[in-house]
Amino acid sequence: MSYIEFHDVTKVYHVGEVDIRALDGVDFDIEKGQFIVIAGASGAGKSTILNILGGMDTCTDGEIIVDGSRVDQMNEAELTDYRRYDIGFVFQFYNLVQNLTALENVELAVEICKDPLDPARVLEQVGLGDRMNNFPSQLSGGEQQRVAIARALAKNPKLLLCDEPTGALDYVTGKQILKLLQETCRTHGMTVIIITHNLALCPMGDRVFRVKSGKIISAEVNEHPQDIETIEW
Amino acid sequence: MPRTLKKDILRLIRTTKGRFFSLTAIVTIGVAFFVGVSSSSTIMADNVDTYADRVRLKDITIYSDYGFDEEDIKAISGLEEVAYAEGSKFVDVNAAAGSTSIITRIHSYDPDSQINLFDLVEGRLPQKKNEVLSEGGTDMEPGYPVGTVLRISRPENDLDDWLDVDTVTVVGLIDTPLYLNMTKENSTLANQYIQTYLYIPEEAFVIDYDVEVNVLTKEGVSYESFYDAYEKYCSRVKEEIEDFGTTQVMHRHDEVLEEAYKELNDGWQEYYDGKKEFDEEIADAEQEIADAKQEIADGWQELDDGIQKLKDAQKELDDSETDGYQQIADARAEIEKGREKLKEGESEYYEKEAEYLALKDEIDSGIKQIKEGIKQLQQAKEGLDQIDAGIAQINEAREKLTTAKEGIAMIDAGIARIDESVTQLETAAAGLTQLDAAIAQMDGIPGMEAQKAALEAQRDAVRAQLTEQGIDPDHISETVEALKQQRAELAEQREGVIASLQEQGIAYESIDQTIAALDAQKTALENTRAGVVAQLKEQGIEADQIDEQIASLQAQITELNNNKRMIDEGLAEGKAQLDDAHDTLDKAYMATINAAAELAEEVEKAQKEINDGWNEIDENRQKLKDAEKDLEDAEKELEDARKDGLQELADAKEELDKAQQDIDDLEDGSWTVLDRSQHYASKTYKNTVEQMRAIGAVFPMFFFMVAALVCLTTMTRMIDEQRSQLGIMRALGYSRLQCSMKYLTYAGMATALGTVLGTVFGLAIFPYIIYTAWKMMYILPPMKIFMPWRLIVMSAVGFLAVMLATTWYVCRNDMNDVPSQLLRPKSPKLGKTALIERIGPLWNRLSFSWKITMRNLFRYKQRLIMTVIGVAGCTALLITGFGISDSINGMVDIQFDELQLFEGQVHAEGLKPSEMNVLKNDLLKQEDVSSAVIAGSYSAIAVNGHDTLEETVNVQVFEKPEMIQSCYNLRTRVGHEPIIPGDDGVIINEKLAENLGLKAGDSIIVESKTGIRKEVRIAAVTEMYIQHYMFMTQAYYSKVFGSTISMDTLMVDIDGDVEVSRAFQKRIVKDDRVSGVQFYDTILENFKSMVNSLDLIVWALIISSMSLAFVVLGNLTNINISERQREIATLKVLGFRKREVQNYIFKENNVLTGLGALAGIPIGQVLHHFIMRQVEMDYVMFGRTVDPSSNVISFFMTILFGMLVNFFMRRRLQSIEMVESLKSVE
Structure with a gap:
């Protein structure tokens, strides 16, 4: 039994009288500590997979198992706890609380966790040791994303889910962020799933799922994932 | 305006219904309140x-x-x-x-x-x-x-x-x-x-x-x-x-003067007439007295004559009485004689009666004997008759027997005869038959005719014989039959006779013996009879003369009875004669008795007349004596009357002189001209209208301000949200004005709609409530709504200006950016360290969530200020609303429970001080009076020295300073420091001091009871709420005015409720000494009804404040949430639970509400104070402080409104979708 399993997961949105099948029978499984890349074009359904996996959305049908728990059967309060204790999220637009400093943003998440990491240390790890007391508006995009990652990591989650983490960043910064994520996976043994439309990033994942029209069209296994440093696009 | 823009506006309204509605609502409330409350005073007026x-x-x-x-x-x-x-x-x-x-x-x-x-x-x-x-x-x-x-x-x-x-x-x-x-x-x-x-x-x-x-x-x-x-x-x-x-008053003055003179002259005329009359009357009276004296003397003479006459009459009466009794005695003696004679007659009568009675007895026994004789005779006769009857019976029986014997013999003979006849007939018949046969044989045989003829003759003879015997020869057999029948009948008869004899016990065979026995009996009877007859004969009576003998005996009895009756009649006649004689004598005696009675009566009557005569004499004597005494009195009276009359005349003359003096002193007089400001109804109503005007002026200002705030936040938020759209439009080449027009129109439409709705609701609700409330106190005509166009236009223009200005202000900020800048997301508001963070010890002690809250609060300063002001306004309005009712309620309670220690005044004009004391003690004796203090009181004009401000004041003068304290609790309003009255000045109430602009130590000009104006020193100013008062001591009064005031008022405290007090008033007015009463229950009632009226208005205020609070808090929270939607979504993603998210957002709300409510408390005090000052009437001071409980209630009500808003906003938080909110940058 895998750490994460998706069995025939479907998601249907009702927009007016039209049913949109965002996910149309998704099946995959992920092992603990893997670095997963989910790639696909815009609207292919990759974000939906991540949202459902992250407990931010629910599936219409199918079975989702994370570390032995049936996520698809959780009610709202259980999903909240699931997000709270098991999931770390990194968004394309960081979603930091503007009114809080970098440290406070991390603390905000840590406040409610059971077994958090020390916020200051995590920030140091992501390379922001000297900018802890800056407000988001005083930080660059890459730095903000680092804060976001730090916030996700500090919760000490089971899964780190990243939705286009480099989408709003320039090439170099994006690379640094990806590097940070890859290192996190490697050093902490954290299961990391990133979503990207950039196919160039595929080689860096332990496994790569390609998504199209709500279906996994391929699931590759990289026996030797490349270091992000070596990938150019 | 381009069409697309119009379409865009309508679509905007549709998509932001909630926001548009809240803008409309705040304008509606504001306009409703402004137009409604402000127009109320106008409508009332x-x-x-x-x-x-x-x-x-x-x-x-x-x-x-x-x-x-x-x-x-x-x-x-x-x-x-x-x-x-x-x-x-x-x-x-x-x-x-x-x-x-x-x-x-x-x-x-x-x-x-x-x-x-x-x-x-x-x-x-x-x-x-x-x-x-x-x-x-x-x-x-x-x-x-x-x-x-x-x-x-x-x-x-x-x-x-x-x-x-x-x-x-x-x-x-x-x-x-x-x-x-x-x-x-x-x-x-x-x-x-x-x-x-x-x-x-x-x-x-x-x-x-x-x-x-x-x-x-x-x-x-x-x-x-x-x-x-x-x-x-x-x-x-x-x-x-x-x-x-x-000048005109002189016209009536002269007229009155003229009339007075006329009256005076009439008075003099009357005086002289009176004097004349007096003299005449005195003379008449003296004459009368002289006449009376003469009359009394005559009276004495007459009395003596009367006595003599009575004495004579008495003598005459005595004489005639003696005569009368003598006559009666004579008559009685004669009657006695008559009685003796009668007695003799009576004894004679009784002797005869005895004789007669003996005779009567004899007669009775004779009659008895005769009756017995008759009886014997009748018995003998009966015996004879019986014997005769026995003989007759025997004869009859014998005859019967003989007859029977003969009958039987005759029957036997008849039978024998019949047997013979039968034999004959049978023989005849046989003969005939033989003849006929012989004839028949011969018939035809010639020769035989003779024979035949013989035979035929024989036959005919037989037949004739038979016919002769009545027997039809042709029917002999029938006859035989009939005879045989007869024989049987006879035999039967015979048997019958024998049977009947048998029945009588007589055998036919022994009939002859029986007859013989009967004959023997008969002979015995005849012997007996002969014996009886012989016996009778012996007695000299023939047997056939018995009846005559009886008749003669009966005649004897009749005769004897007649004799007896005659004796009775004779005796009765004698008796009647005797009785008559008795009667006559008795009657005669009765007559003597009557005569004696009559005599006694007459004598008595006569004696009574004489006695009456004596009495009359006595009475007359007394009368004469009385008359003498009366005369003496009259003489004395005359003397007095003469003296009084002279006095009266002197008085009248004095009065006339005084009247002359009065006329000489008559003042010119003056007119008092009062306009409606001195007309009670108009004056009090104007006060009320002004109160309402004051409330109407202050309260709506708040709504204006709050509406502007709400508009500002709403529009700011909206334009922020539409920033990129604005950028696009600007980029497309729309002018700034055109772009702004969209939002100005949006705000304008909301305002216009709100104004219309507000006008409608405001006019429909507030004037009605307020007018109805005041109708409890005033008799008002049915309410007509006047369209307060001025107010409507004012509010419409005002709100429109405020709304558009705010909108323009917000637009302008963004419009100044170049389109490219607009297209980019607005740089997020910078996170900043709040001032509070510098205070390390405090900041470090705060929990993390509090830190966040504090940081957020200071981040959105605009919103903080707005919320605090809005909420503070709401609290202030609540406090004012409750405060108004506190002040008035409090005032009435404090005035009548704490300050004024008596319940009413009893006036007794014209009483001397000693009489006043008696009245006081009389009152104190009454059960329901707990205290009574003597004072002097009057109403006077008080003027301040500097300008012409004047007020009517109740001046109360007391004998001693302590007495003021026993009627009033003198103290300062602030601090309640007691005021000790003294002899060195007056104490006035606070409102009077305020109205006249005076304070303790100043001087005030006041009238004395007689209207002299003098300056007095204000020693102190005391707390007092209703009417103006000035207290001083008699000593100070006389020092100032040079005279004392008459103490004609009693301050009375009643021990009991209103009913007891009313009963006391009713009772006390009947006291002749009391000239009037004045109790405070009427004023109290008046104020109570005013409090009721205001209560209704207060509630209208409270409800308005409540709706204000809802709109303000609701709107701000709503904007807060939509502005921070992304942040909230992030929190949710981070795994914040519902309650934690709510806490994160509402903590700010609660802090703001709390801050606002706190800020509202002092504002409320100020507002309340201001309003109360406006609302106050000239002679009333309302309580100036808000009850602490009202502050507390208002504070918590505001908090409660905040919590209610939070409650309703929870759903808004709930509905925020994480995925949607985080999808992209706004």
Whole structure:
């Protein structure tokens, strides 16, 4: 039994009288500590997979198992706890609380966790040791994303889910962020799933799922994932 | 405006319904409140103004010391600014329906009157002079109902001087603006309030002058009554009239003077007439006394004659009495004689009677013997008769037997005969048959004819024989049969006879023996009979004469009975004769008795007459003695009368001299001219209108401000949200103005809609509530809504200006950016360290979530300020609302429970100090009176020294300073420090000091009881809420005014409730010494009803504040949430639970609400203070402080509103979708 399993997961949105099948029978499984890349074009359904996996959305049908728990059967309060204790999220637009400093943003998440990491240390790890007391508006995009990652990591989650983490960043910064994520996976043994439309990033994942029209069209296994440093696009 | 833009606006409204609605709502509430409350005072004023104009309510009233006549009124009418003047009369009386009597003003009613008209609400107008119209009143306090019969009186018992009716009937009920209130002005009677009024036809008044003149000014109607312009105009006219009055009053003055002189001359005439009369009367009286003396002397003479006459009469009576008794005695002696004779006769009679009775007995025994004889004879006769009957019987029996014997023999013979006949006939028949046969044989045989003929002859002979014997020869057999039948019958008869004999016990065979026995019996009987006859013969009686013997014996008896009857009759006759004689004697004796009785009676009568005569003599003697005494008295009286008369004449002369002096002293007199500001109803109503105007002026300001704030936040948020769209439009080439127009139109439409709705709701709700509330206190006409266009336009323009200005302000900020900048997301508001973070010890101690809250609070400063102001406003309004009711309630309670230690005043004018003490002690003896303090009191004008401010004040003078303290709790309002009264100045109430701009230590000019104005020193200012008071001691009063004041008032405290107090008042007015009472229960009631009226308004305020709080808090929270939607979504993603998310957002709300509510408390105090000052009347000071509990309640109510808003906003938080909110940058 895998750490994460998706069995025939479907998601249907009702927009007016039209049913949109965002996910149309998704099946995959992920092992603990893997670095997963989910790639696909815009609207292919990759974000939906991540949202459902992250407990931010629910599936219409199918079975989702994370570390032995049936996520698809959780009610709202259980999903909240699931997000709270098991999931770390990194968004394309960081979603930091503007009114809080970098440290406070991390603390905000840590406040409610059971077994958090020390916020200051995590920030140091992501390379922001000297900018802890800056407000988001005083930080660059890459730095903000680092804060976001730090916030996700500090919760000490089971899964780190990243939705286009480099989408709003320039090439170099994006690379640094990806590097940070890859290192996190490697050093902490954290299961990391990133979503990207950039196919160039595929080689860096332990496994790569390609998504199209709500279906996994391929699931590759990289026996030797490349270091992000070596990938150019 | 381009079409697409219009479409865009409509779509915007549709998509932001909530926001558009909240903008509309705040404008609606604001406009409703502003238009509704502000117009209420106007509507109140206009309604009554219209009412007053319609019934031509007087603008000015004139009173004069001398009244008015036609000429005065004509002269007043001629004044420049006077449109119309009319005189009328009134008098204040006590009117009683049943046992309760109340102070009533009776106005004259003139059907042709053209001023102070009224509305007849029930019944009809009066036609006779004992018919009146009564006050319509309100449901709560109606006037006298139609049909009530009222007895009217005046305390001075001088009703006759005013009216010539004292019982009137209510025929109609009216409403008039002359009396709008339940409580009314002071009456002319002993300082008591008028409680109701009546209108009576003018003919009922006996006074020939008018008491007041009512004036309509030329332009009064064109002004609105309750505004300063009107008052200014009226006071100008008032001055004109006052000026005119100073000269015109002389007209009546002269008239009155003339009349007085006439009266004085009449007085002198009367005096001289009286003197003359007095002299004559004295002379007459002296003559009378002399006559009386003569009469008494005559009386004595007459008395002596009478005595002699009576003595004679007595003697005569005694004589005749003796005679009478002698005569009676004689008659009685004769009767006695008669009686003796009668007795003799009687004994004779009784002897005879005995004889007769013996005879009678003999006769009776004779009769008895004879009756026995008769009986014997009858027995003998019966015996004989029996014997004869026995013989006859025997004879009969014998005969019967003989007859039977013979009968049987005859039957036997008959039988034998029949047997023979039968034999014969059978033989004959056989013969005939043989003959016939022989004949027949011979028939035909010749030769035999003879034979035959013989035979035939033989046959015919036989036949003839037979026929002769009556037997039909042809039917012999039948005859034989019949005979045989006969024989059988006979045999039967024989058997029957024998049988009957057998029945009689006689055998036929022994019949002869029986006969023989009978014959023997007969012989024995005949022997017996012969014996009896012989016996009778022996007695000399023939047997056949027995009956005659008996008859003669009976005749003897009859005769003897006759004899007896004759004896009885004779005895009865004798007896009757004796009885008659008795009777006659008895009657004669009775006659003597009667005669004696009559005599006694006559004597008695005569004696009585004589005695009466004596009595009369005694009486006459007494009378004469009395007369002598009376005469003495009369002489004395005459002397006194002479003395009194002379005194009286002297007094009269003195009085006339005094009257002359009075006339000489007669002052010129003056007119008192009052305009409506001194007319109780108009004055109090104007106060009320002004109170409402003050409330209307202050409260809506808040709503204006809050509306602007709400608009500002809403529009800011909206433009922020639309930033990129704005950028696109700008990029497409729309001008700044065109872009702004969209938002200006949006705000404008919301405002316009709100204004319309607000006007409709405001006018529909507030004037109605407020007018209805005041209707509890005033008798008002049905409310008409006047469209307050000025207010509507004001509020519309005001709100529009505020809204558009705010919108423009927000737009301009963004418009200044270049399109490219607009297209980019607005740089997020910088996170900043708040000031509070610098305070390390505090900041570090805060929990993390508190830190976040604090940081957020300071981040959105605009919102913080706005929320705090809005919430503070709400709290302040609540506090003011509760405070108004606290102040008034508190005032009444404090005034009557804490400050004033007595319940009413009892006035006793004209009593000496000692009498006053007696009255006081009398009162104290009554169970329900707990204390009574003597004081002097009057009402005076008080003026401040510097300018012309003046107030009417109740001056109360006490003997000792402590007495003031026993009636009033003197203290300062702030701090409640007690004030110790002294002899060195006056103590006045706070409101008076305030109105006149004075304070302790200043001096104030006040009138003495007699009207002299002097300056007095204000020693202290005391807390007092209702009416103006000035307290001082007698010592200070006399020091200032140089005279003492008469102590004619008792401050009385009643031990009990209102009922007890009322009962006491009713009882005490009947005391002759009491000239009037004044209790505070009426004022108390008045204030209570005012409190009720205001309560309703207070609740309207509270509800408005509540809706304000909801809109403000709701709107701000709503904006807060939508502005921070992304942040909230992030929190959710991070795994914040529902409650934690709510806490994160609402903590700010709660802090803001709390801060606002706290800030509202001081604002509320200020606002309340301000409003109370505006609302106060001239003679009333309301409580100036808000009760702490009201502050607490207002605070918590605001918090509660905040919590309610949070409650409703929870769903908004709930509905925020994580995925949607985080998808992209806004």
